Amino acid sequence: MTIATRTVVTRQEVEDFLYHEAALLDDWKLDEWQALLTDDAAYYVPPNDQLEGDHRNTLFLVADDRERIRQRVIRINDPNCHAEYPKSRTRRMISNVRILGVEDDLITVAANFVCYRFRRYERVREYVGGYRYVLKRAGDSFRIKERRVLIDAHELGSLGSVSFIL
């Protein structure tokens, strides 16, 4: 029984999935990116001083449920989203991917990232931190149930904003 329902997950599968997601985000293919989300997906960016905080009692930078993610994408696709028009160019490097746990069809994953962001002609901004995912097995691939971005900088400071999907 246990063996029959056990989900076998390899790091390579997870890496392929995360690289695919990163490419969609860097290419601003946000509708395709949204197709990777479960119907109850959540996207969190905790404040720099409370990385382990709970968004229900702590002020986050981003705490989106699935509907808010949909609204966020509508907003940042709009040319009147001035903070992202012209759109930032981003390039994210993902490494140190680890599967932290598997429970039924849910897989908890950690990864390191560097996201370089260029805005118009200004100097690069470097977002450095960790991703925490809860992935859900979906056939040969996964869906994202939870996506949490932990920024290492002690304050957002010169990074300024999180106006794109980090």
Next chain:
Amino acid sequence: MSARSYIIDDREKKTFLLDREVLVSDEILRREMSQIFGRCWIYVGHASELGKPGEFRSRKVAGRPVIFVRDQKGEYHCLFNTCRHRGAIVCTQREGNARRFMCIYHGWTYGNDGSLIRVPGDDAYAEAFDKIEYGLKRPARFEEYRGFWFMCLDQDAVPLHDYLGRAKDYIDLVIDQSPSGQMEIIAGVQEYDVAANWKLMVENSVDDYHLPSTHSTWLNFMANSGVKIEPPKEEGLVLPTRGLAVELGNGHFTTDNINFRGRPVAKWIPLYGEAAKAEMDEIRRELVARLGEARARRVADTNRNLVIFPNLVINDGSSVTVRTFYPEGAGKMHVTAWALGPVEESESARARRLDAFLTFYGPGGFATPDDVEALELVQQGLANWHEDRWSEMSRGMGKETEQLNSDEHHLRIFWRRWNELMGAPA
């Protein structure tokens, strides 16, 4: 440098122009540090940040590293975070609870009331050396109003209560959300830089003229979430409801708007969800029972962005934010923003308040990043200040009637006060 006026305030022609040099000049910034930040009452922190004796926060206030701390008796202090011996920072932790602060350089150790309690090898000092004289220095004045602690570097300044003047009424209105009259800073700080002069944030915080153009995506989001966004019905209005700009004296001012955007206390909008209705009705009933119908409506059905001169903003809008900001050079500021809520708020009401905060405010909100963009574009455009010298700020000046939130009356209040403190001839 002799003082001159940086504004052209022509009451006859009803025009108001601002010299853009004030937004780009390092020399003016140096004078601001003494004339404005060295003389005004400056926000340090909120009492609720320090729950128990020994709790502290170290932060920079007006460029000064300070320790905001409660001593063992529970008294609040604001201490300069600088060792009396050779000048090192003595508290390197951002927050915590400590009985003493030890300088790591030579070990001079201070109590959490600032007194010098230990000097390693103090037998090497002459008799005249008295530890009592070497407690941590502190700002000349440190006073509070209803939990909001301010410091002032000018010994001769008027008391904080007098300085705040009529702004106190608007602080009271925020605090009236709480049944016990106690608000608290909620965990989680938003700290971010804006590549723009600090005074542009003062303007932006109260300028409702910019909402339709800068924040159309936010208005769309509100509409998508079921909030009725009707075109303005009245001449001069740019938003669905009417709002005023109100002068409060000493350079303070506020907007005072009829709410359309929802209020966690206590004006339901569809964004909060059907399930929230019952609890919000209950919050409203408590307001009415405690404050009466009229005052309850003031608290729940109006939103207000309040500026305490020079650099404290309390936005009681989609949620409550306490926001302060400091120059880091003429073209850059550092912003710190907190959320404020009633201490007795239920878990679900607190979650709703924080969610409402993020619909608009902060570096990941649906509006603030566009404000930041607007301010940075201003700063970039100001590179032409020498050839294109004056900002036009006359909006609403020709009217005899009330000044609207979308006029520039309140911006002019700020600039007149700023100009006066910078020593402009009267």
